[in-house]
Amino acid sequence: MTFSICVHESVADEADDGDDEREPDHHDRFGVAVTTRLPGVGTLCPFASERGAVATQSLVNVELGRRGIEYIDDGLAVDDALEALLNADHNAPRRQLHGVDADGTFVFSGEGCGDWYGHLEGDGYTVAGNLLTGESVLEEVADSYDSSDRSEPLSKRLIDALAAGQAEGGDKREELSVQSAAVVVRTTEEHPLDPSYNDLRVDATETPIADLRETYDLAQEGYEAAMERYEESYEADRREGEASEVEEN
Template identity: 65%
Template sequence: MTFSICVRERYTDDTGDGQVRFGVAVTTRLPGVGALCPFASEHGAVATQSHTNVELGRKGLAYFADGLAVEDALDALLAADEGRNRRQLHGVDADGIFAFTGDECGEWCGHRVGQNFTVAGNLLAGSAVLEDAAAAYESTAHGEDPLAERLIDALAAGQDAGGDKREDLTVQSAAVRVETTEETERLDPSHADLRVDATETPIADLRETFETAVRGYEDAMARYADDE
């Protein structure tokens, strides 16, 4: 019902320390995907989809926080899941990657794994959806634009390649989440965790929501700059 992307990016903060940011973005031809599929923390990112089991995402992040590697954490969760043949589960942590597509996921289904990202989807128009989403992300992996914006671009590329093939379902949704290991004293930007829950134009609406959130955050920072 879905296609999604999970990524890991290393960067250097303003003090010269090495940090890692994690991001996940997802879209589907059903409402409310942001409440079900994407999970992220300072330890990694996970997407759970196709007969979604939200506990795979929640417990996956908990296992990451306990120090379990992504491959071991998600493998263990699937091993205990009686519905695993109908699941898709993929993600990244600071060092590893994981991607699984069950044998009973709807056609077309599959996943792709890159050096620092995973993409997966089911009930898609074809393999080009994942290939184009992956290529769009790879082309901007070292760019200066915010990760959330670049993940939305990746979703747009997949959507342009056909996306979810169920064209009779017009109510759609999309979401993006970004987390980082960096600790800051300021509030995190409000555009790092965004959802569009019910619309017929999910990617365009998520992009507009992102742009509006960026503007609102910048306006608020300027408004209260004198109070610091």
Template identity: 65%
Template sequence: MTFSICVRETYEDDDGDEQTRFGVAVTTRLPGVGALCPWASENGAVSTQSLTNVRLGRKGIEYLDDGIAVEDALQGLLNADDNAPARQLHGVGHEGEFAFTGDECMDWAGDRAGENYTVAGNLLAGEGVVDAVAEAYEASDRDEQLAKRLVDALDAGHAEGGDKREDLTIQSAALRVATTEERDPEPYYDDLRVDATETPISDLRETYELAREGFEAALEKYGDAYEDDDMDAVSDA
């Protein structure tokens, strides 16, 4: 009922220190996907879907935060889940990738694991949806914000037919990005949800663009206060 992507990227911050960021983005032909499927922290990104078990995502991230490798964390959760054949679960940690599609997931269902990313989907128009998401991400410009590139990847899958249930018009989409870098404040555009709409990807893109514009405006107006953690630094508030 969903397709999604999880990614891991290393980069240098403004001080020249190496950091790692994780991102997850998801869309489906049902409302509220952001409340159920995508999970991310400074230690990994996970998406739980198909016959969705929220615990797999929540506990998966907790295990990654505890230092457990992504394959061990997610496979261990599936081993303890009696309905594992109906689940789809995938993600990335600091090292490695993991993708699982149970035999009872509804066609078309499948996944793809590449270097530093995973993509999975079920009830799709076909395998081309997953491939389009992966290829759009692989070709993306690393100089652009990860949140934007995740929206672009979802858009590519949507263009290939996406979720095939055209009778369900109320849809949703969401993204989350987390990083090992200490950021204050956290960018508004790295945790976004569109919970109920007929145009989830375009709405998520517009939300991202407005959130980034608003974040930049807030930094311009209140940057000194954020840096000093002191409202006395605010001028013309």
């Protein structure tokens, strides 16, 4: 099921004015982006939470992604979580499974995956693919992410990484016209309203990356417009929710 990237970023928050000696807090971002020459990849491959990100592909087993995230959320390290799932999977040689948590990475490509297949690991990210035109596809995905501007939203940069891999050749099955792409980002950052551009998919098209990028642009514009118009209401709603939690405790 083509190629994907999983990412973890830890970003320091700015210290409050007048409190420069305080160690800055940080927030974590976890994201997955994937594309393939089949429809509906966003329903099958990418999984993310505020503690990790996982992609399951090749001969897809959705439970590997779903349970992998559950295990990470329960406190297991990503390598322990995904290795345990593969050890119990009799079709493991036909799987690709990779992911990240706050402390590490894990990548697996079974010997039964379709050529060209492979994976790589970087600082806080993993990339994997199968049925590709070559290894350079993954290298371009990684290079795009490595050189991205960290001040831009992670979801945008992940779409750009997919575009780099697609431009390098991507999935070699040119006879398949229906394609799909998806991006999912979860973050511990606090927002009055969760950004809608952090969970997007294009399920059936001949131009998946271009369509996903257009969907992102529209979602970002819509989110910014909604925040400009309704930010005070969203903020008041959040404070009311926090007050209710305090009363219950």
